[in-house]
Amino acid sequence: MMGEIKQAMRRNLWDENQVLRQILGICSILAVTNLMTNTLVMGLGLIFVISLSSLTISLLRSYIPHRVRMIVQVFIIAAYVILVDIFIKAQLPEISKALGPYVGLIITNCIIMGRAEAYAQKNPPFLAMIDGFFAGLGYMLVILAISFIRELLGFGTIFGFDVNFIGFQTWTIMVMPPAAFFIIGVMTWAASSMRLSRQTLQKPSPAPTAAGQQASR
Amino acid sequence: MGDAVAINPFIILLAAIFTSNMVLANFLGMCSFIAVSNEYKTASGLGKAVTLVMVVTTILNWIIFRFVIIPLGLEYLRFIIFIVVIAATVQIIEMAMDRYLPELHIKLGIFLPLITVNCAILGISLFMIIRDYGAVQSLFFGVGSGLGWWLAICALAAIREKIAKNKLPLGLDGPGITFIITGIMALAFIGFAGTLIVQ
Numbered sequence: 001m002m003g004e005i006k007q008a009m010r011r012n013l014w015d016e017n018q019v020l021r022q023i024l025g026i027c028s029i030l031a032v033t034n035l036m037t038n039t040l041v042m043g044l045g046l047i048f049v050i051s052l053s054s055l056t057i058s059l060l061r062s063y064i065p066h067r068v069r070m071i072v073q074v075f076i077i078a079a080y081v082i083l084v085d086i087f088i089k090a091q092l093p094e095i096s097k098a099l100g101p102y103v104g105l106i107i108t109n110c111i112i113m114g115r116a117e118a119y120a121q122k123n124p125p126f127l128a129m130i131d132g133f134f135a136g137l138g139y140m141l142v143i144l145a146i147s148f149i150r151e152l153l154g155f156g157t158i159f160g161f162d163v164n165f166i167g168f169q170t171w172t173i174m175v176m177p178p179a180a181f182f183i184i185g186v187m188t189w190a191a192s193s194m195r196l197s198r199q200t201l202q203k204p205s206p207a208p209t210a211a212g213q214q215a216s217r
Numbered sequence: 218m219g220d221a222v223a224i225n226p227f228i229i230l231l232a233a234i235f236t237s238n239m240v241l242a243n244f245l246g247m248c249s250f251i252a253v254s255n256e257y258k259t260a261s262g263l264g265k266a267v268t269l270v271m272v273v274t275t276i277l278n279w280i281i282f283r284f285v286i287i288p289l290g291l292e293y294l295r296f297i298i299f300i301v302v303i304a305a306t307v308q309i310i311e312m313a314m315d316r317y318l319p320e321l322h323i324k325l326g327i328f329l330p331l332i333t334v335n336c337a338i339l340g341i342s343l344f345m346i347i348r349d350y351g352a353v354q355s356l357f358f359g360v361g362s363g364l365g366w367w368l369a370i371c372a373l374a375a376i377r378e379k380i381a382k383n384k385l386p387l388g389l390d391g392p393g394i395t396f397i398i399t400g401i402m403a404l405a406f407i408g409f410a411g412t413l414i415v416q
Contacts, residue, residue, distance in 0.1 A: 189389045191388075
């Protein structure tokens, strides 16, 4: 059991990191990452939804007819997203306004459907929940890293606290969309070149990278 | 948001294509944008399919929101209702196309199921509500967003076809370079900012 949990952790946090390796869930990533507070809320919301929807889908896996499974999965995910949306609206109205439609867009976040299809519908509930949790955590770590760079350089703050002691001229571009593309591009580059160079060390002829081909939604 | 009523629909159309482009400014529909942009032809096909679905679902969701969800006070269920409308629309369009336009169906067929989970489609409906658009405004918003998405994916696919044979540093090919190209495109589209102000 512990071994499987460890495996799920390793797989989702690095080996098959949903964002850097599978290129999934990019849509919501980029839009919310110019402030770390918003990013953290979004990440926690996604972890909640993905853990519980993986658990539910796994519990129901023998009752859902194969042909309509997609729509059932979407229903389950949407129900949890509504909970998150209502919670954020009630407790953190400011952040709810800033996130706008992106909380609702957790429904179409490919990571959740991806884990449901690839893991939750074939595995027991507890493991599915752990897998979902770590997939969400892997996502949150990546978006926090991106928003750290964007907020620090764009506003000179971290979680809203001013850390710009030396009077550094902030980069407006970091707050705007293009910066998010550049940062995620460089991060995927770093991640895949690290893996490729490790492969070259182990084997004389590395296989061409297949990341990205799998991302289809 | 109260000012939204006054905005000319044509301005919304142009703004949705250029200044607040779905992909380049709002990051919606990124997954298929990155995955299906290797080839110009397929990219253009997907762009057309997205535009079609976007226009139809925007209108349907507007009607449903105004005449069903608001009177019944079901705002909290709107995510589920919208996603069901989108899934059903995609299914119906696919069946109708298969029946009446078989050629087009063969061309666009593989993309249609993918579109259900394209965040841009759901995103448009949610933006439309947040910005409080009227019927005509929503129609133009849907058309413009679809065209903007189509334009962006065609441009990206054309660039990727051009650089397909070039040598890239280890690990940069595939998603890495695609993100960076998209970033440069987004920078170029910022050039339009300020000409039209909608948000």
